[in-house]
Amino acid sequence: MICLAMGQILVWAGLFYVFPAMLVRWEEALGWSKAELTGAFTLAIFVSALSSPLAGRLIDAGRGGLMMAGSSLLGGFCLVGLSMVRELWQFYVVWALIGVLLAGCLYEPCFALVTRARGAAARRGIIAITLVAGFASTISFPAIHVLADGLGWRMAIQIFAAVVILVATPFMWYGASKVEKAGAEDQDHSGDHKVARHAFIGRPHFWLLAVGFGLGAIVHGVSLHHLLPILHDRGFTADIAVLAASFIGPMQVAGRLAMMAAERHVSNHGVAIACFMFMGLAVMLLAASGAAPVLLAGFVVFYGAAYGTVSILRPLIARDILGGANFGAKTGALALIYLVGSASAPYLGSLVWSVGGYDLVLPCLIVLAFAGLILYVAAHRLPRQA
Structure with a gap:
């Protein structure tokens, strides 16, 4: 569970909290308004919401570990793209792509994976993950502040991308796959009453x-x-x-x-x-x-x-x-x-x-x-x- 928690803290810091940590710098450096900038993050979360059902189906199909690691990996490459944007439409495209990947690697799929594997015993595991991942903003805000002051915001984003790709992704793969395999033999395959499922x-x-x-x-x-x-x-x-x-x-x-x-x-x-x-x-x-x-x-x-x-x-x-x-x-x-x-x-x-x-x-x-x-x-x- 500790590997999954470490993966979570790094993807939260690199793919989510990077936006509020960078907002003022983007406004100053790129010349776009707050409404224009925050509209991109709004789009990312909407795309994440719409992608959540697909993430759930992948977890139910036993592909949760692959999905979470893949989302982290691709998210890191999206950060590389983010560091290169020059136009507002490029900024929106990158954040829309990140939105798809957020649905596959943040708390919602993580907790669904743990709950599916552990059932009623999932609560302790979820708390353990959140206790570690709760420090994500503690990493993101000061790290962005120091790196962007010293190296510029583009290089700061590229460093975050490297951490997500090279550190977060292996943690996510190992942690999620281990949780998934541990619960594979305990799944309840009983049928649902489909008529009442959405009542x-x-x-x-x-x-x-x-x-x-x-x-x-x-x-x-x-x-x-x-x-x-x-x-x-x-x-x-x-x-x-x-x-x-x-x-x-x-x-x-x-x-x-x-x-x-x-x-x-x-x-x-x-x-x-x-x-x-x-x-x-x-x-x-x-x-x-x-x-x-x-x-x-x-x-x-x-x-x-x-x-x-x-x-x-x-x-x-x-x-x-x-x-x-x-x-x-x-x-x-x-x-x-x-x-x-x-x-x-x-x-x-x-x-x-x-x-x-x-x-x-x-x-x-x-x-x-x-x-x-x-x-x-x-x-x-x-x-x-x-």
């Missing part, structure tokens, strides 16, 4: 839960991908902004450790409520940090802890509220909507910023966080599904 889509539980977590994805996505510009707008230096961003990863890990420690004392429902409240509180602190810089530390703590637990909590809450029958179909549908929220976030943030700046963006995020909480609580109060 949950017509029930309010699903939509309340899906939209609630989708709003949370928007809050997270805007906060993350606009963090450096927001902090610049609030008067923080580039060094302080990068330092704050780099501590989000450790706070994610701290949130997951706290969840493990409180497992016997706090229900999944209680943790979910805390996550939504922490999201809203974190954005409040971020909004006020310009006047009181010490509040930035509070933002990092609450934001990192909330997002760190959500990746573990979502499948647990889905099982609690939607039931365990046809669980793969349910989590897949929830993931699709969650990814649409993530995909929309950077571009939506840029659009709102173009209307009223970050003084308008941040209050909107606070409203979305608490709206997500209301929808989640409503889903929890409805009668449970089988």
Whole structure:
């Protein structure tokens, strides 16, 4: 499991967090607007969402290890292409290709692979992976900052590409293949009731839960991908902004450790409520940090802890509220909507910023966080599904 975790931390750092870490530099070096730049990442996540069903079929066919390693390898070559772009359309093409590969190597396929192999025992493995991969932003933000300052942004991207190709890919191949082989003899091949497989889509539980977590994805996505510009707008230096961003990863890990420690004392429902409240509180602190810089530390703590637990909590809450029958179909549908929220976030943030700046963006995020909480609580109060 440690090899899979190491592969995850490197592909997250190299293929995902590289975008927010580079956003300000691309805006300055390439002369494109925030909306134009973040539109490319929005496209990547939308493509990733649309590619997720194919990734699931490959995992079910026993090709998960090959898919994850191949996605990492091709993702590294896409980074090489990214370092060479000169035109906006080239930037969009590269990020669309990366989007396909994200569907094959990030958390969603990884957790599906582990769950398929380990069944009810998957939780411990998933937590172990997230504890390691939670440090991805800690690698990406400062590494990009140092490398781009010293060598230029193009060379920095090429170094990241080399790490993904030469280090992440072997880890991914060995780790994913080992997990897949270990669970091959324990698969449940019993048939599903196809008529009822997607009946949950017509029930309010699903939509309340899906939209609630989708709003949370928007809050997270805007906060993350606009963090450096927001902090610049609030008067923080580039060094302080990068330092704050780099501590989000450790706070994610701290949130997951706290969840493990409180497992016997706090229900999944209680943790979910805390996550939504922490999201809203974190954005409040971020909004006020310009006047009181010490509040930035509070933002990092609450934001990192909330997002760190959500990746573990979502499948647990889905099982609690939607039931365990046809669980793969349910989590897949929830993931699709969650990814649409993530995909929309950077571009939506840029659009709102173009209307009223970050003084308008941040209050909107606070409203979305608490709206997500209301929808989640409503889903929890409805009668449970089988």
